[in-house]
Amino acid sequence: MQENHENIRKKRTCKNFTTVDKLKILKECENASVSQVSRNHNISEQTVRNWKKRKLQLEELGKSERKLQIKRVRKPICEALDRALYIWYLEMRTRRIPLTGSIIKTKAIELFNEMDLQENFTASNGWISRWKVRHGIRNLHITDKEMCVDADAAYKFKIELSQKIKNENITLAQIFNVGETGLYFRMLPVKTVMEKEERQASAFKQNEDYMTIMLCSNADGSLKLPLVVIGKHEKPRVMQNILHILPIYYVHESNEWMESNIFETWFKSEFVPRVTSFLQEKNLPIKAVLLFDDALWHPSVETLSLNNITAYDLPPNTTALIQPMDQGIIESLKRRYRAKLLSSFLNEQKGNIDAITHLKSLTIKDAVYWLIDAWNEVTTNTIFKSWRNILSVERFEHETEGLSLEPTDRDLLYFLHQIKNYENVTQDTVQKWILKADNIFPELPSNKEIIEIAIARDKHENENETENIKEEKEEEEEEEKIDPACALSAAKILFSFVERNGLLEKEEELALLLKIKDRIITMNIAQ
DSSP states (O other): OHHHHHHHHSOOOOOOOOHHHHHHHHHHTTTSOHHHHHHHHTOOHHHHHHHHHTHHHHHHHHTOGGGTTOOOOOOOSSHHHHHHHHHHHHHHHHTTOOOOHHHHHHHHHHHHHHHTOSSOOOOOHHHHHHHHHHTTOOOOOOOOOOSSOOHHHHHHHHHHHHHHHHHHTOOGGGEEEEEEEEEETTOOOOOTTSOHHHHHHHHHHGGGGEEEEEEEEETTSSOBOOEEEEESSSSOGGGTTTGGGSSEEEEEOTTOOOOHHHHHHHIIIIIHHHHHHHHHHTTOOSOEEEEEOOOTTSOOGGGOEETTEEEEEOOTTOHHHHOGGGGTHHHHHHHHHHHHHHHHHHHHHHTTOOHHHHHHHOOHHHHHHHHHHHHHHSOHHHHHHHTTTTSOGGGGTTOOOOOOOOOOHHHHHHHHHTSTTOTTOOHHHHHHHHHHTTSSSSSOOOHHHHHHHHHHHHHHHHHHHHHHHHHHHHHHHHHHHOOHHHHHHHHHHHHHHHHHTTOOOSHHHHHHHHHHHHHHHHHHHHO
16 A cells, blocks of 8 residues: 555656657547546646647647657747737638738737837747747738729629530539638627626637638539538547537637638548539539639639539639628528527526526537538528529529528517627627627727737636636536436437427437437446
8 A cells, every 4th residue: 555655656757748749648638538648648637738728839830840849839928918919810810801920020019019018029030930830820821912892803703604604504503602701609799788807708718719610502502511610629528429420521720710721621522522422413414613712721723623523713802792602691600500599598598597607608519509500591592692693693583482581680689688688789789790790809909909808818817727627627527427327317308308399390300319219228228
């Protein structure tokens, strides 16, 4: 017994881990607890948790062979400035505002002067290189394009596309469009009654709740490809056992943004195979066109051609005029998603759970489930109408006139007014929430706002580090509490409820419930 205690008290060997070592250990944390992983490698739990906090930086370092053997990621001299600049950068990126190294340096100096910091700071090339590495930024997009719409270019492209469709005898089912959007999946409208500290806490925390979504559909709505969801973690803990069966194409990226390599991989491994199978089922020629906007992080069209399936980028500054996804499809998805989000608040409110508590409990899994449902509910009519600005009107003469039952501003306002502390939200606020809630700030933030958020974030992280560790341990313990007997009891209640209330509409739904119930019974017997 004494020998065991001596082993426990034995000092850990001092060891320096390279970037690749740290990433391998963090990979193990996806399938085991932090405490277990730390014991396996004879390192402290706090060390592993610190690596998890810096995972984005480590992943970025891991993408460079030259930096794989780096054993230390240096902290910035001015941490508050580093955070403030990154908050500003996120805002510019989500608004697709082009940036250069010199622009970022100038902004850094502005923020530094207003923050009245005591440290010495020089916005050098070496500093900006290290800043990019710390935040997982691979490149800065440099462009001299004017930030305005080009109606002439849009009209010319429309004529060219119409001619191509006619010459090659392409049907609506063979023309596709893909578009991306960002989503702060836990964001509610800003309330006038909300305290300043609460606004700050909500704003600086938003980057933890951000994901990029990419939608793709053909012009007649007969094929809606699974949503592409770009999240921060390779296998989010809450989805690690179901990710392989979800009808989404999930990709992890340290900054949750679309990058050219992600787009190209999706095109070749997901888009082409699914479209090929679809065209074969419809007895159509294996020929298709994919339209996408001129975002600087998209790959070149030369790399997107496979088996007579080709891609065409829209002319610069025409996305707002003619890209179908931006003519109503993305908005429809978001309206439906936000209606489901608000419904969850009303449901929890019945159990006396306040909005802030429920907001904190929401996870990326909840968001993905709602997005899947919302995408399934986007109607053929909505898709048809969104192609009118780029295809000839005559092609929509057979369009049906059915109602889309899409949530309106008034519907969402009605939901909001039933949530405590949101009784006085206006319709104008709701419109901004639907269309502009994918930035932390409704308008471009001032330096003062950015600095306040950065300082509040620093304070919040220091106060809640212990709480996060506690929550992680509680989550691990909770996973062990659910046994097959409890699950079987819940399954029986669910089965009885859906039967009595007539909630089963299709044979497949009944078959699925029965199959899940049988699997739980088998697990219970085997226990």
